[in-house]
Amino acid sequence: xxxxxxxxxxxxxxxxxxxxxxxxxxxxxxxxxxxxxxxxxxxxxxxxxxxxxxxxxxxxxxxxxxxxxxxxxxxxxxxxxxxxxxxxxxxxxxxxxxxxxxxxxxxxxxxxxxxxxxxxxxxxxxxxxxxxxxxxxxxxxxxxxxxxxxxxxxxxxxxxxxxxxxxxxxxxxxxxxxxxxxxxxxxxxxxxxxxxxxxxxxxxxxxxxxxxxxxxxxxxxxxxxxxxxxxxxxxxxxxxxxxxxxxxxxxxxxxxxxxxxxxxxxxxxxxxxxxxxxxxxxxxxxxxxxxxxxxxxxxxxxxxxxxxxxxxxxxxxxxxxxxxxxxxxxxxxxxxxxxxxxxxxxxx
Amino acid sequence: xxxxxxxxxxxxxxxxxxxxxxxxxxxxxxxxxxxxxxxxxxxxxxxxxxxxxxxxxxxxxxxxxxxxxxxxxxxxxxxxxxxxxxxxxxxxxxxxxxxxxxxxxxxxxxxxxxxxxxxxxxxxxxxxxxxxxxxxxxxxxxxxxxxxxxxxxxxxxxxxxxxxxxxxxxxxxxxxxxxxxxxxxxxxxxxxxxxxxxxxxxxxxxxxxxxxxxxxxxxxxxx
Numbered sequence: 001x002x003x004x005x006x007x008x009x010x011x012x013x014x015x016x017x018x019x020x021x022x023x024x025x026x027x028x029x030x031x032x033x034x035x036x037x038x039x040x041x042x043x044x045x046x047x048x049x050x051x052x053x054x055x056x057x058x059x060x061x062x063x064x065x066x067x068x069x070x071x072x073x074x075x076x077x078x079x080x081x082x083x084x085x086x087x088x089x090x091x092x093x094x095x096x097x098x099x100x101x102x103x104x105x106x107x108x109x110x111x112x113x114x115x116x117x118x119x120x121x122x123x124x125x126x127x128x129x130x131x132x133x134x135x136x137x138x139x140x141x142x143x144x145x146x147x148x149x150x151x152x153x154x155x156x157x158x159x160x161x162x163x164x165x166x167x168x169x170x171x172x173x174x175x176x177x178x179x180x181x182x183x184x185x186x187x188x189x190x191x192x193x194x195x196x197x198x199x200x201x202x203x204x205x206x207x208x209x210x211x212x213x214x215x216x217x218x219x220x221x222x223x224x225x226x227x228x229x230x231x232x233x234x235x236x237x238x239x240x241x242x243x244x245x246x247x248x249x250x251x252x253x254x255x256x257x258x259x260x261x262x263x264x265x266x267x268x269x270x271x272x273x274x275x276x277x278x279x280x281x282x283x284x285x286x287x288x289x290x291x292x293x294x295x296x297x298x299x300x301x302x303x304x305x306x307x308x309x310x311x312x313x314x315x316x317x318x319x320x321x322x323x324x325x326x327x328x329x330x331x332x333x334x335x336x337x338x339x340x341x342x343x344x345x346x347x348x
Numbered sequence: 349x350x351x352x353x354x355x356x357x358x359x360x361x362x363x364x365x366x367x368x369x370x371x372x373x374x375x376x377x378x379x380x381x382x383x384x385x386x387x388x389x390x391x392x393x394x395x396x397x398x399x400x401x402x403x404x405x406x407x408x409x410x411x412x413x414x415x416x417x418x419x420x421x422x423x424x425x426x427x428x429x430x431x432x433x434x435x436x437x438x439x440x441x442x443x444x445x446x447x448x449x450x451x452x453x454x455x456x457x458x459x460x461x462x463x464x465x466x467x468x469x470x471x472x473x474x475x476x477x478x479x480x481x482x483x484x485x486x487x488x489x490x491x492x493x494x495x496x497x498x499x500x501x502x503x504x505x506x507x508x509x510x511x512x513x514x515x516x517x518x519x520x521x522x523x524x525x526x527x528x529x530x531x532x533x534x535x536x537x538x539x540x541x542x543x544x545x546x547x548x549x550x551x552x553x554x555x556x557x558x559x560x561x562x563x564x565x566x567x568x569x570x571x
Contacts, residue, residue, distance in 0.1 A: 004536060014409065025448075028409075032402055032444040041405070043543035050513065056520060072411050084487065085546075088494045090515040092506075249515070253484075300480060 007037065011044040016061065017068030046082075053082040055307045083304035091249050227303065228255040231313065233328035243332045247303050254301045258315050260328045261294045265317030268297050269324055275310035275331075285318055306334040373424040377431035381423070384430050384439055399423070399440060403447055410451050418454065422447045493556035497549050505545045512542040 007030070013019050014027050031038040051057050052065050070076050229245045245254065258270065269284025281301075288295045297315060310333040316324035373381075385399070386392040403419035412418050426443050429436070436442045498506055511527050528538040 008536075024409075028406055029441065029444060032406075032440045033438065035398065038398070038402055038405075039540055039543065042547070043539045045405075046543050046546060047539060051520070054515070054520060072408060072415075073413060074408055074415050084491065085494070086513055086515055088491050089498070089510050089513040092495065092498050092510050092514075252487075 004040065008040060008044050011041045012048060014041075015045055015048055015069055016064040018064065049079055049082045050086065053079055053086055053304055055305075080302070083302055087249075087252070087304060226253045226255055226300075227251045228257065229332055230257045230259065231330035231332060232259050233261075233330060245306070245332050245334045246337060247306060247334060248337045251303045254303050254306065255298060256301060256313065257296050257298045258313060258328065258330055259294055259296045260315060263288075263295065263317050263327045265319070265325075265327070267318040268327070269316045269318060270297065270299055271314040271316065272301075272305075273312050273314070274307075275312055280305055280311070284316075306336075308334055308336050310334075373427045374431070377427045380431050381427040384436060396423075399443055402440070403443065406444070406447050407451065412451065412454060418447070418450055422450050425450070489557065489560060490553065493553045493560065494549065496556060497552035500552065501545065501549070505548075508538075509542055509545045509549070512538070513546075 010019065010023070010027055014024060019027065027041075031041045048057075048065070048069070052062065052069075057065055070079065227245060227247055229243070231243070247254070256270075266287075267285035268288060269282060269286060271282045272280040274280060283299055286297050286299060288297045290296075310331065313330040313332075315327045315330070317327045318324055382389065382392040382396060385395040400419050400423060403422050404415045407415035407418040422443060425446050426436075426439070429442075429446075498509070501509070508527075508531070512524060516523060524538060525535055528535045531538060533541075
């Protein structure tokens with residue numbers, strides 16, 4: 001047990017690049033010659049990537065991970081895959097009926113007909129299992145009632161959602177007819193304009209998810225899968241409100257549009273930091289676009305990089321010598337929403 | 349000074365040629381390699397896959413830019429040695445030795461390569477709209493395959509992997525401890541189980557992608 005723990009610790013240090021050459025060679029030889037060791041190694045690696053992708057690695061460990069583990073392209077890809085995996089798994093519905101199912105139950109259920117399994121319960125341990133089956137029946141009845149209630153609630157929610165979407169669509173049409181230009185251009189003095197319009201639910205009734213398919217992704221991403229936020233420079237703000245970026249479980253991309261007035265750079269880079277100053281990512285070179293309202297840089301980000309906290313975005317212009325110069329800073333905070341159709345917690 | 353132009357993979361022509369020269373293994377040699385892994389062909393196939401996986405992990409950990417290529421090259425070299433009649437007691441250990449030598453070779457080769465900024469390969473650089481659209485469609489394909497594969501898992505495994513990895517409020521490690529307790533197993537056993545299921549999912553997704561995307565060469569959660 002202790003030996004396993006030591007081995008796993010060594011695996012983690014190996015992945016973080018903390019082992020000496022000799023220690024590395026020992027560990028590698030161990031996993032090459034012992035399949036169980038290799039499985040443990042993979043499990044440690046999965047957990048480490050998973051923790052990083054969730055933002056659960058902190059301080060030195062995170063730094064080591066970024067310096068060593070993310071030093072190669074293939075491994076950066078592993079992290080991206082892990083984020084995708086977490087998102088996909090988080091969006092998948094849990095089936096409550098199998099909660100707390102013991103480890104060997106799957107093999108049992110695949111090999112033995114269900115009616116035989118039930119009859120075996122009575123043959124083997126009558127009293128205990130009769131009680132258990134009675135309790136199970138009670139659970140099924142209670143569970144059915146809960147499901148019916150949930151279905152009714154979902155129906156009501158969907159109806160409400162539909163009405164909200166229709167109202168939003170009407171408002172959008174009104175705004176569009178009043179001003180054909182981008183709505184943000186009409187408010188150049190409001191320093192930050194939070195825009196979650198892409199995060200709305202579909203408008204057409206055919207697009208509203210049906211109760212049985214609420215978690216099924218359509219082939220083309222619905223508009224609700226992209227959360228957009230339009231930001232104006234933080235420095236010119238009169239108030240100190242942080243503007244929200246709402247991320248739902250179905251959100252698959254975050255589009256940040258950073259507006260600014262004037263800058264003479266042909267290339268830009270964006271640095272995203274938490275309000276505490278921890279760098280989340282640096283992206284560049286980027287090109288800007290201009291319209292009647294001024295200029296803007298847009299970038300699309302993976303929602304998995306965001307936690308529920310405040311963020312500061314720095315837009316840098318890249319000089320002809322390749323040096324970054326700050327053009328503007330932006331401020332927003334992230335909110336995450338758990339979908340009602342997916343059980344948030346598993347009863348125990 | 350003559351500077352060789354790098355290929356799209358960052359390799360100089362001489363390196364590429366060297367790689368290609370070594371990248372062949374006859375069918376006979378391959379069969380011999382499989383036979384030396386296990387007398388039963390199905391088992392040999394499984395052992396081959398596991399060995400390859402180990403090699404990829406090794407090269408990834410050592411910072412190789414092309415871990416898959418290096419893993420395959422290692423296997424080719426081992427296969428040729430076996431075909432030449434070399435007696436190998438422990439093929440995994442032997443392969444590790446070959447992999448170490450190949451890695452040292454690649455380090456030496458890298459020293460002669462023109463210096464390139466490795467960060468240039470980072471996928472964080474934004475692509476144009478067309479490229480974004482292509483990437484988005486690829487991602488869609490992978491996610492659809494993953495969803496299908498999740499649904500094909502036995503119910504208990506499906507539940508286990510979802511519970512283990514899903515994004516929830518609170519501290520994940522505490523949730524996993526509770527999950528392990530509910531399943532009456534140690535946290536370590538749960539971690540191994542989740543890792544195995546994930547590997548199974550990875551194989552399923554790769555198979556799904558291979559079937560659905562004849563053109564693209566994608567892989568997903570390959571471990």
